[in-house]
Amino acid sequence: MAQDGVRIVLSTCVLQPSRLSWQQGSSVDSTLTVNQTDRADIEACLAGDEDAYGRLVRRYESELAKLMWRFCRDSTVCEELVQEVFVEAYFGLAGFRGEAPFSHWLKRIGSRVGYRFWRNQRREAGRFSLEDYDGVAPEPDSDITPEQAGEILHRLLAHLNDADRLVLTLMYFDECSTRDIAERMGWTRAMVKMRASRARRKLKSIAEQQGLLEAIGWTR
Incomplete structure (x- = not known):
């Protein structure tokens, strides 16, 4: 997200620092995992400092872009998703409780933005097949690089x-635990485990039908 874009957002809304739950006088334990640099910039942003949010964006835009790339394979769309996350985070900043690192909070928003993006895509375009993507399926007996295997897996997950x-994408690509996914999405761990088990069976069946089990390293 460009700094000019951040300034546009900041110019539309100035939040009040008194709403920040972990500021001085809050009942929240002071031994929080949010780092002091982020804490200072969040407080400054809520106090009306337009440059403070720009610093937060620059600090985390690369990390967030890696997450949003899990949801698309188009650099322009990925950039738009990153911007959407930062905009949502800005308008929800007063609700950040500081009970976990700021990056965790951003990833929670990012996961939900990505999930919403998929649902919108599904409504607009419907399902698609691997044949829609040139060069995804490997030639027989060809060597598959880890990057190609990851791309094939990404297409199969669709x-x-x-x-x-979403559950398998966060597990396989973002190395999230069931607890992490549950916290990001507001689901129970039992629901995440159930979805993961069901999704693995479906994915294995699809990969087997496409002759891609070995390509993605699924040998059993």
């Missing part, structure tokens, strides 16, 4: 429903 796709 055949799942959006919730199952």
